[in-house]
Amino acid sequence: MAKELIRLANCRMDFDGETVLDSINLYINDKEFLTLLGPSGCGKTTTLRIIGGFLQPTGGDVLFEGVRINDVPPHKRRVNTVFQRYALFPHLDVYDNIAFGLRIAKLSEDEIDERVEEMLEIVSLKGFENRSINALSGGQQQRVAIARALVNRPQVLLLDEPLGALDLRLRKDMQNELKRIQQAMGITFIYVTHDQEEALTMSDTVVVMDRGRIQQIGSPEDIYNEPKNAFVADFIGESNILDGIMRDDYLVEFFGRKFKCMDAGFEKNAPVDVVIRPEDIDIVPPDAGHLCGTVTSVTFKGVHYDIIVDFRGFKWLIQTTDYQPVGAYIGIKLTPNDIHVMKKSEYSGMFGDYSSYSAEYDEINDPDAIIGEEDAPLPEESLNEE
Amino acid sequence: MKNKLLAGPYLVWMTIFTIIPLAIVMYFAFTDSVTGSLTFRNLVSLKQYGPIFMKSVWLALVSSLICLVIGYPVAYYIAGCAPHNQRFLYMLVTLPMCISFLLRTLAWVALLEDTGIINSFITSLGLSPLPLIRNDGAVILGMVYNFLPYMILPLYSVIVKIDPRLIEAAQDLGCNSRQVFGKVVLPLSLPGVISGVTMVFVPAVSTFYISQKLGSSGATLIGDVIESQFKAAYNPNLGAAMSLGLMVLVFICIALMNRFSDDDGESMVTV
Numbered sequence: 117m118a119k120e121l122i123r124l125a126n127c128r129m130d131f132d133g134e135t136v137l138d139s140i141n142l143y144i145n146d147k148e149f150l151t152l153l154g155p156s157g158c159g160k161t162t163t164l165r166i167i168g169g170f171l172q173p174t175g176g177d178v179l180f181e182g183v184r185i186n187d188v189p190p191h192k193r194r195v196n197t198v199f200q201r202y203a204l205f206p207h208l209d210v211y212d213n214i215a216f217g218l219r220i221a222k223l224s225e226d227e228i229d230e231r232v233e234e235m236l237e238i239v240s241l242k243g244f245e246n247r248s249i250n251a252l253s254g255g256q257q258q259r260v261a262i263a264r265a266l267v268n269r270p271q272v273l274l275l276d277e278p279l280g281a282l283d284l285r286l287r288k289d290m291q292n293e294l295k296r297i298q299q300a301m302g303i304t305f306i307y308v309t310h311d312q313e314e315a316l317t318m319s320d321t322v323v324v325m326d327r328g329r330i331q332q333i334g335s336p337e338d339i340y341n342e343p344k345n346a347f348v349a350d351f352i353g354e355s356n357i358l359d360g361i362m363r364d365d366y367l368v369e370f371f372g373r374k375f376k377c378m379d380a381g382f383e384k385n386a387p388v389d390v391v392i393r394p395e396d397i398d399i400v401p402p403d404a405g406h407l408c409g410t411v412t413s414v415t416f417k418g419v420h421y422d423i424i425v426d427f428r429g430f431k432w433l434i435q436t437t438d439y440q441p442v443g444a445y446i447g448i449k450l451t452p453n454d455i456h457v458m459k460k461s462e463y464s465g466m467f468g469d470y471s472s473y474s475a476e477y478d479e480i481n482d483p484d485a486i487i488g489e490e491d492a493p494l495p496e497e498s499l500n501e502e
Numbered sequence: 503m504k505n506k507l508l509a510g511p512y513l514v515w516m517t518i519f520t521i522i523p524l525a526i527v528m529y530f531a532f533t534d535s536v537t538g539s540l541t542f543r544n545l546v547s548l549k550q551y552g553p554i555f556m557k558s559v560w561l562a563l564v565s566s567l568i569c570l571v572i573g574y575p576v577a578y579y580i581a582g583c584a585p586h587n588q589r590f591l592y593m594l595v596t597l598p599m600c601i602s603f604l605l606r607t608l609a610w611v612a613l614l615e616d617t618g619i620i621n622s623f624i625t626s627l628g629l630s631p632l633p634l635i636r637n638d639g640a641v642i643l644g645m646v647y648n649f650l651p652y653m654i655l656p657l658y659s660v661i662v663k664i665d666p667r668l669i670e671a672a673q674d675l676g677c678n679s680r681q682v683f684g685k686v687v688l689p690l691s692l693p694g695v696i697s698g699v700t701m702v703f704v705p706a707v708s709t710f711y712i713s714q715k716l717g718s719s720g721a722t723l724i725g726d727v728i729e730s731q732f733k734a735a736y737n738p739n740l741g742a743a744m745s746l747g748l749m750v751l752v753f754i755c756i757a758l759m760n761r762f763s764d765d766d767g768e769s770m771v772t773v
Contacts, residue, residue: 168674170670170673189673189678190670190674191673191674191675197670197671197674199670199674200667201667203665203667203668203671205668205671205672205686207689216672216675216685217676220675220676220677220681220685221676264675265674268675
């Protein structure tokens, strides 16, 4: 039903003998909102730049509607980009920035005027026509950048961490705004971010990348509920990841106990990674628990408490609305739905152990976390926003 | 408070060596050379030097334009090189500045003279010598040669700071490489053009050594006339008036150029 628009076939990228992208295979449908998600250095921006035409892959093909476009320069592609930090022209005002692409296309001034005004309406910047770019706040510059790209009515809009420089509240507003614009205009969006929440909120399809490889492609629900390996499980949300052994179809053993689960198709007695989401764990009295452990740390998070529980030396993160004091001996209950089994991968053993838990795990996961969410002092920069 | 103190040494320097001398120039320019009384005669008599003023401005302007035409591509090229090569090329550009300005001009004399190196070679081939020296062309050559680095350096430092993503953004919006240059690179490098032209024009318009060594004896520039007022004719009052006139002229030229860059610089440039 959906029409395929762009395909990357075995795309490779090597810089000075270093592999940045390792055979990327990906197709993007018309009118889809696709997000490339991963930590910095995972190759997501490189992938975007290959689609935009700013980089040529050292191997493999880029296809647009089935036609190979490896050698087509950026100005001949029906693709526009919203750059990281916007890259607005400082020598032009808001109007001329937005009109830039239309003037290059040699449209009549009447039509340019009409389309620029329409775009200003969409990004709610009416009346800002003659403002200098430097007189705008980060959020406004961001909207000019989106307008400058969208006014050309591209088939595909590429967005390279467009909200990275905005503060949290503005970022949430812009997320909704972008999603609305995408649906209203019926344009394919390819969006790059390292923010998993942003990816889950906005996307039809999420592509999780790491070390130049695609780790998983799927809908936000799939990615969250059925992570393919320890990296995805850890990068998308919080996860406790344990070593287990698949005793049989629908039966997994960990911590010396056998649990029913929803997964099948593994070899008998195959070692596996078991993912248990912190919010899925039920706390029960010790005598009713499948496993029992001692609370070692409690952090109030607003909606819930983060509690760390020590089970035989392996520390789990549990998110619960029930307060448990440090030192309490508690039991936990797991239903087959709470247990997700994954094949062992190169990432096994690297994630999912909360022994070195710190209350700042959110900030650690997100290198560009907005200061001010917690109790850190507000930097002057973010005060200027909006 | 602190910042003001930091500017102190320079302020003292400026007062002693710029403001006071300027006041003296003004004083001389408005006083009579014999009686020492207040007069406008010196300034009025500048009229007869009008052609020399015009010629100085003209030659300086031509030199500035030639420097721009030669310097811009070089600056653009250097700014696009790998950082390591940029440092090397930057050094090459500044290298001639390490040698005395007088020496470099004299070297040109040795090259261009009727009995100089180039003409000796030509005559040895049995051809008649070329008139390479004692004309305006040689003066312009001397100016371009001496002042070219002052054009390249400001241009380079402006071009190298242009965000490469702006160039990508222009490509993304449909510009071919010529349009990228005309719509983005050139307008953004205009401040460099202005300061480069200023840095060449100002020393060129007031030079006297280059024209003395390379120019024809009849075709003196305003710098030469000023010099002769102090050294030969001993009329410092007229010399001061000429200096004042030259200064005003330079200020007008700079103001004109800055106007170009201030009022929407991009409108000047269309492709």
